Amino acid sequence: MIDQVLLTVQDLEVEFASKSALGRNKRVVKAVNGVSFSINKGDTFGIVGESGSGKTTTALAIMRLVKATKGKVSLGDMVLTDLQGEALRRARRRFQMVFQDPFSSLNPRLRARDIVAEPLAMLDRSNKDNARGLEEVFAQVGLRPEQMDLFPHQFSGGQRQRIALARALVTRPELIVCDEPVSALDVAIQAQILNLLKRIQHDLDVTYLFISHDLGVVQYICDWIAVMYLGQIVEVAPRASLFSYPLHPYTLSLLSAVPSALPGTKAWKAITLKGEPPSLINLPTGCIFADRCPVMQPECQKSPPALRELSDGRRVACHFVEEKEGTVQNTLTGGLEMINALA
Amino acid sequence: MSVLKVNHLCVDYRSRTGHIRLVDDVSFDIQPNKTLAIVGESGCGKSMTALAMMRLLPDGATITKGVITLQGTSLTGLPEAQMRDIRGASMSMIFQEPMTSLNPVFSVGEQIAEVLRLHTDLDKQQVREKVQALIRSVGISDASQRSSAYPHELSGGMRQRIMIAMALACSPKVLIADEPTTAVDVTVQAQIFSLLRDLQARTSTAIILITHDMGVVAEMADDIIVMYAGRVAERGSVETVLSQPAHPYTRGLIDCVPHLQLGSNISLKPVTEIPGVVPALETIGAGCPFVSRCGLSEEKCEAVMPELLEVRPSHQVACWNSQEA
Numbered sequence: 063m064i065d066q067v068l069l070t071v072q073d074l075e076v077e078f079a080s081k082s083a084l085g086r087n088k089r090v091v092k093a094v095n096g097v098s099f100s101i102n103k104g105d106t107f108g109i110v111g112e113s114g115s116g117k118t119t120t121a122l123a124i125m126r127l128v129k130a131t132k133g134k135v136s137l138g139d140m141v142l143t144d145l146q147g148e149a150l151r152r153a154r155r156r157f158q159m160v161f162q163d164p165f166s167s168l169n170p171r172l173r174a175r176d177i178v179a180e181p182l183a184m185l186d187r188s189n190k191d192n193a194r195g196l197e198e199v200f201a202q203v204g205l206r207p208e209q210m211d212l213f214p215h216q217f218s219g220g221q222r223q224r225i226a227l228a229r230a231l232v233t234r235p236e237l238i239v240c241d242e243p244v245s246a247l248d249v250a251i252q253a254q255i256l257n258l259l260k261r262i263q264h265d266l267d268v269t270y271l272f273i274s275h276d277l278g279v280v281q282y283i284c285d286w287i288a289v290m291y292l293g294q295i296v297e298v299a300p301r302a303s304l305f306s307y308p309l310h311p312y313t314l315s316l317l318s319a320v321p322s323a324l325p326g327t328k329a330w331k332a333i334t335l336k337g338e339p340p341s342l343i344n345l346p347t348g349c350i351f352a353d354r355c356p357v358m359q360p361e362c363q364k365s366p367p368a369l370r371e372l373s374d375g376r377r378v379a380c381h382f383v384e385e386k387e388g389t390v391q392n393t394l395t396g397g398l399e400m401i402n403a404l405a
Numbered sequence: 406m407s408v409l410k411v412n413h414l415c416v417d418y419r420s421r422t423g424h425i426r427l428v429d430d431v432s433f434d435i436q437p438n439k440t441l442a443i444v445g446e447s448g449c450g451k452s453m454t455a456l457a458m459m460r461l462l463p464d465g466a467t468i469t470k471g472v473i474t475l476q477g478t479s480l481t482g483l484p485e486a487q488m489r490d491i492r493g494a495s496m497s498m499i500f501q502e503p504m505t506s507l508n509p510v511f512s513v514g515e516q517i518a519e520v521l522r523l524h525t526d527l528d529k530q531q532v533r534e535k536v537q538a539l540i541r542s543v544g545i546s547d548a549s550q551r552s553s554a555y556p557h558e559l560s561g562g563m564r565q566r567i568m569i570a571m572a573l574a575c576s577p578k579v580l581i582a583d584e585p586t587t588a589v590d591v592t593v594q595a596q597i598f599s600l601l602r603d604l605q606a607r608t609s610t611a612i613i614l615i616t617h618d619m620g621v622v623a624e625m626a627d628d629i630i631v632m633y634a635g636r637v638a639e640r641g642s643v644e645t646v647l648s649q650p651a652h653p654y655t656r657g658l659i660d661c662v663p664h665l666q667l668g669s670n671i672s673l674k675p676v677t678e679i680p681g682v683v684p685a686l687e688t689i690g691a692g693c694p695f696v697s698r699c700g701l702s703e704e705k706c707e708a709v710m711p712e713l714l715e716v717r718p719s720h721q722v723a724c725w726n727s728q729e730a
Contacts, residue, residue, distance in 0.1 A: 112593075220682070248617070251682070252661065252676075256663070256676060275590060277665045278620075281666065281673070283663075302669075305666065315592065317667060319592050319595040321598075321618070322620050322664050334595050334596055335596070398668060
């Protein structure tokens with residue numbers, strides 16, 4: 063079976079105007095800067111990056127919740143970025159979102175039943191159909207029918223995230239955008255939601271765009287992963303490749319910084335990056351990561367590396383990635399075994 | 406020689422409906438230059454234990470039993486005025502969210518200076534120099550400029566560094582860090598940990614690290630206490646507890662998180678859920694508080710609370726199953 067592409071994002075840009083205190087000197091912040099990727103049907107595509115890297119803005123632009131300044135987003139054969147008004151409202155059935163904080167994403171004045179039923183208002187369906195759909199979707203997310211009449215404050219954090227997921231599922235969407243769906247939850251509860259997301263994908267063949275800063279979670283749930291830095295993708299790779307031979311020095315640093323609790327497996331030290339990401343307002347002329355790169359070379363500050371595609375479909379933006387006779391490597395960082403030398 | 410000793414600490418909360426025990430019979434001590442991690446889910450009593458040590462318990466919560474001794478001085482009976490001399494001087498605390506624990510209307514330099522003015526007799530000029538030295542010591546460049554910045558002008562990582570600088574201003578003997586990196590990115594977390602390790606190596610401060618992340622424990626701590634429903638479920642050296650967890654709750658906390666694995670032969674184990682949620686403290690019966698979520702529970706667990714007993718040298722567990730095995 064040939065993989066069928068569900069979502070295509072091409073050269074997406076999102077700009078925000080930022081004014082100085084007195085309203086003069088209008089400056090433009092490019093929160094998302096030329097992002098392109100595609101997701102196959104039934105896959106989970108992860109975006110990781112630090113806060114301010116543009117991962118949430120990318121998700122919101124795809125959801126048409128912030129305005130894309132440039133670029134094209136298509137879901138199947140429908141171009142989301144072209145839709146307006148009523149057509150957009152109706153199309154929303156096909157792509158839904160789960161937000162980070164289930165304490166603020168649910169209306170405290172509505173009962174669980176009404177929260178989940180709200181998106182159905184977009185559909186011309188009889189109330190009887192809706193009622194049956196509601197019960198089914200409550201069961202799918204592991205809630206009991208009698209809980210439908212409770213208010214959000216009567217649920218725990220994990221249960222609230224189940225309600226948020228039920229609200230996303232109720233319109234039978236093809237794509238669900240999950241923005242940090244477990245980071246606001248207690249550790250013991252995270253596993254419940256992650257396993258639920260997996261089970262639902264298995265049962266309903268839904269596609270996820272999964273935004274997270276937790277690399278362990280991303281490794282657990284995602285098939286493909288994009289690493290973002292300062293509004294740009296610096297590396298995109300299938301799971302197995304990314305975690306066995308990360309090619310971009312930023313990916314390598316990010317992976318090395320994650321502490322591991324499995325005794326004996328943490329064979330690496332953290333590469334401590336200097337300083338903080340530069341401001342989005344004055345982007346460096348060369349590679350955006352050059353200032354903090356542990357293996358920076360003079361030419362990195364001169365010209366920005368293109369996001370090049372390699373033979374296995376992964377893409378990376380670093381001058382020093384070479385592909386020879388079927389093997390790829392970063393000639394400066396080597397592979398995982400070099401982490402401790404760089405740390 | 407331990408710098409801080411906590412003996413049979415109990416914290417109760419008095420409400421209209423009765424007493425609830427938030428912290429139940431917790432004991433530990435900590436040596437200089439060592440790091441002790443206190444681990445558990447929210448509501449397990451780890452933050453309450455920390456606040457009790459600082460004598461900063463919220464209204465309604467009081468220490469009803471037990472003794473806290475800092476370098477031979479008992480803190481539990483100390484008048485508030487003397488306690489204020491200790492807080493920020495020999496014992497200080499870093500909180501989870503640096504944005505809400507810094508005062509938004511004073512510059513960060515001013516807030517660090519306040520600690521020095523309260524606890525030392527440095528003059529104005531000396532205070533100014535010390536503030537800048539502290540800001541530099543937590544890895545912030547252009548200290549003179551940054552000291553006049555306000556909290557909102559700094560990034561999350563920078564604010565947490567300022568909190569650390571403030572906590573370390575008077576070289577405390579004990580530093581309590583309550584989830585210090587929960588609100589920051591992994592790269593910033595790595596920076597803050599390497600900073601804390603450097604500072605500890607220089608000053609021999611004992612660190613009490615409160616966290617829910619076993620990865621953080623493995624990275625930073627020497628010893629660990631796992632708390633559940635206000636009680637100690639398991640304690641020991643980090644090496645032993647993480648490699649041979651004896652309490653089902655500790656096992657659960659380790660297995661419920663997808664741990665990042667690097668390399669080409671990765672087998673991703675499914676994460677195991679700890680079913681249910683932490684029970685409301687007033688509903689806990691006579692038995693083990695973990696019984697409702699435990700896969701190994703037996704009749705005995707329902708009826709009798711297991712005591713904290715040694716399973717091997719310096720490794721203690723409160724579980725009927727592991728003690729019989």
